[in-house]
Amino acid sequence: MLTSSVDLNAKIPNNVGLADDPKVRRALERWQPRFLNWWHEMGPTDFEPNDVYLRTAVSVDSSGWANYDYVRMPEYRWGIFLTPRDATPTIHVGDATGQPAWTEVPGELRTALRRIIVTQGDTEPASVEQQRMLGHTAPSLYDMRNLFQVNVEEGRHLWAMVYLLHKHFGRDGREEAEALLERRSGDADRPRILGAFNEPCDHWLSFFCFTMFTDRDGKYQLAALAESGFDPLARSCSFMLTEESHHLFVGETGLERIIKRSAELEQLDPNGDIRAQGGIEFDMIQRAINYWYSHSLDLFGGEVSSNAADWFAAGLKGRYREGSRFEDHRALEGTLSIPVVEDGRLTVREVPLRNAMNQILRDDYTADCERALRRWNRVLETAGSSFRLSLPSQRFHRHQGLYADQDFDPEGNPITREQFEARQAEWLLQPEDNAYLSSLMVPVRGPGQFANWIAPPSRGINQQPLDFEYVRL
Ligand SMILES: [Fe+2]
Ligand SMILES: [Fe+2]
Numbered sequence: 462m463l464t465s466s467v468d469l470n471a472k473i474p475n476n477v478g479l480a481d482d483p484k485v486r487r488a489l490e491r492w493q494p495r496f497l498n499w500w501h502e503m504g505p506t507d508f509e510p511n512d513v514y515l516r517t518a519v520s521v522d523s524s525g526w527a528n529y530d531y532v533r534m535p536e537y538r539w540g541i542f543l544t545p546r547d548a549t550p551t552i553h554v555g556d557a558t559g560q561p562a563w564t565e566v567p568g569e570l571r572t573a574l575r576r577i578i579v580t581q582g583d584t585e586p587a588s589v590e591q592q593r594m595l596g597h598t599a600p601s602l603y604d605m606r607n608l609f610q611v612n613v614e615e616g617r618h619l620w621a622m623v624y625l626l627h628k629h630f631g632r633d634g635r636e637e638a639e640a641l642l643e644r645r646s647g648d649a650d651r652p653r654i655l656g657a658f659n660e661p662c663d664h665w666l667s668f669f670c671f672t673m674f675t676d677r678d679g680k681y682q683l684a685a686l687a688e689s690g691f692d693p694l695a696r697s698c699s700f701m702l703t704e705e706s707h708h709l710f711v712g713e714t715g716l717e718r719i720i721k722r723s724a725e726l727e728q729l730d731p732n733g734d735i736r737a738q739g740g741i742e743f744d745m746i747q748r749a750i751n752y753w754y755s756h757s758l759d760l761f762g763g764e765v766s767s768n769a770a771d772w773f774a775a776g777l778k779g780r781y782r783e784g785s786r787f788e789d790h791r792a793l794e795g796t797l798s799i800p801v802v803e804d805g806r807l808t809v810r811e812v813p814l815r816n817a818m819n820q821i822l823r824d825d826y827t828a829d830c831e832r833a834l835r836r837w838n839r840v841l842e843t844a845g846s847s848f849r850l851s852l853p854s855q856r857f858h859r860h861q862g863l864y865a866d867q868d869f870d871p872e873g874n875p876i877t878r879e880q881f882e883a884r885q886a887e888w889l890l891q892p893e894d895n896a897y898l899s900s901l902m903v904p905v906r907g908p909g910q911f912a913n914w915i916a917p918p919s920r921g922i923n924q925q926p927l928d929f930e931y932v933r934l
Pocket of ligand 2: 611615676679705
């Protein structure tokens with residue numbers, strides 16, 4: 462049996478048969494109060510007694526997997542769900558393509574798999590920590606609810622990875638599960654594993670950029686892991702993707718609503734001065750895009766990577782939509798052209814496909830981001846603004862990979878450190894920007910009311926009206 466029926470009444474709702482697995486069930490039941498302590502200490506501040514209109518995963522049926530109701534966040538039913546499979550699953554990529562997938566961890570892949578699961582798992586609580594103060598400055602009840610929805614689901618994603626650690630990695634797994642509750646975003650001594658998950662997210666422009674760009678990295682990582690030959694990981698990630706799409710929606714539409722409102726304020730002001738009208742200037746939005754997009758690009762890892770090649774060869778991680786977009790799942794032939802800097806000049810290097818897997822995933826991500834940029838620019842056009850937003854080059858402002866040791870302008874041209882420093886205030890969010898943005902962030906809490914700097918969404922959540930009481934304060 463590949464999936465048990467959904468047990469919603471268990472202490473930990475699940476479809477992984479915890480009732481018949483006392484050892485793992487007890488281990489998870491011991492972890493549960495520690496998770497709740499972490500939530501209390503590091504989750505959204507001060508809104509624990511409030512009823513929030515949240516969706517909860519209650520099924521793995523793609524036609525209706527969620528239930529919407531008022532819930533207090535600490536009472537959210539964090540569960541463990543794997544996407545069901547009908548047929549015997551096979552390995553999707555690499556040297557063993559077509560052979561049966563693993564239901565237990567192969568010994569020789571144990572270290573790599575644990576690292577993959579821990580790294581993914583670490584991002585989930587990290588983002589909750591980064592966002593914990595934002596409830597106080599929400600521009601509407603609708604947005605506050607969306608923030609909390611993202612937060613509780615990141616909590617569930619942590620559960621998803623912790624289940625795999627407890628179930629498949631014995632004592633090491635239990636220790637890793639503890640450590641996931643001990644690291645802290647931005648902490649000097651025990652930071653979260655990946656860079657972008659230690660960056661401050663102090664205001665809602667950063668929150669929307671984070672959910673647009675950083676959660677979107679998550680989408681591509683989950684999609685690549687949904688192709689994994691380790692079947693429990695593949696099925697876990699595949700269910701996480703159903704929740705993740707709402708997070709991306711929050712980011713993409715949040716930015717779109719800011720852009721729309723800024724364009725309206727530009728028209729409203731006799732001098733086209735958005736700031737004079739209490740809005741967010743386009744230059745500042747562009748700097749926020751540059752900042753979060755570049756940090757998020759780092760999350761994909763090195764452009765040329767022997768690790769990526771090993772993981773693909775072993776069948777641990779595939780490409781985005783491997784099954785429908787690629788015919789050759791071994792990728793032993795062919796190359797990807799990757800720009801590199803030699804003697805301060807750009808040239809192109811041909812990299813064998815397997816070594817370029819990180820870059821192949823990053824290029825798919827960039828294409829997805831470009832789609833959103835085109836959509837936002839259509840909003841600007843319709844509103845009569847002449848401003849256009851853009852994505853910087855993948856080489857701009859990087860801290861990992863081939864471009865980390867050289868400075869580039871947003872067009873991707875190599876420049877000196879001095880040239881970068883002279884212009885970075887034009888290109889990246891500055892302390893003055895953050896101070897101005899924080900000054901704009903006054904809470905708006907009447908049902909149906911929205912802060913001046915953001916347009917209302919086009920519709921509510923789960924067919925509720927915009928003036929629905931999404932959070933009962
Ligand atoms: Fe997540
Ligand atoms: Fe997410």
